[in-house]
Amino acid sequence: MSCVGEVEIAEGQVVRMVGFSCERGRAYAESEVTAPKRVLTTTVKLNGGTLRLLPVVSRQPLPKDKIAACVRCLASVEVEAPVKEGDIISGDLLGLGVDIVASRDVESVSR
Structure with missing residues (x-):
């Protein structure tokens, strides 16, 4: 419908x-x-995990005209494993009041 x-x-x-x-x-x-908004889904670098990149998502939609700046900001973020789905990876991204969270669990690799 x-x-x-x-x-x-x-x-x-x-x-x-x-x-x-x-x-x-x-x-x-x-x-x-x-005021168009979009949910941001991307990846950030992950150290010591079973994956090299961690999928992340915005908890709420972000202003569409700020998406590129948000992606540039997240390009410098590195996270240490283990990570649980829902963990806050970047709180209040760019002062927009929106948290970026992990969208899946990733375990540490045994060394």
Whole structure:
């Protein structure tokens, strides 16, 4: 099922919304045209683990125009194994109020 409608914008503001059959679709459309957000999924370096890279995800969506800066910031992050899913890898990334967390468990390698 879909909820389709039209959004009219003037000077960066929503001035009219028509055709939406649900409130959820209406709210999504307004957010998407005024302040789009995306969930960030990427990897960070992992030392001493069964993997070389640790998959991570943002706990909440981030402003779309900040995604590239977030990825650049995470490129310098290194984590030590073991890691548990949900562990905070970078708290309050770039002061945006969003934590980056591990998206899987990774055990340490025996040396």
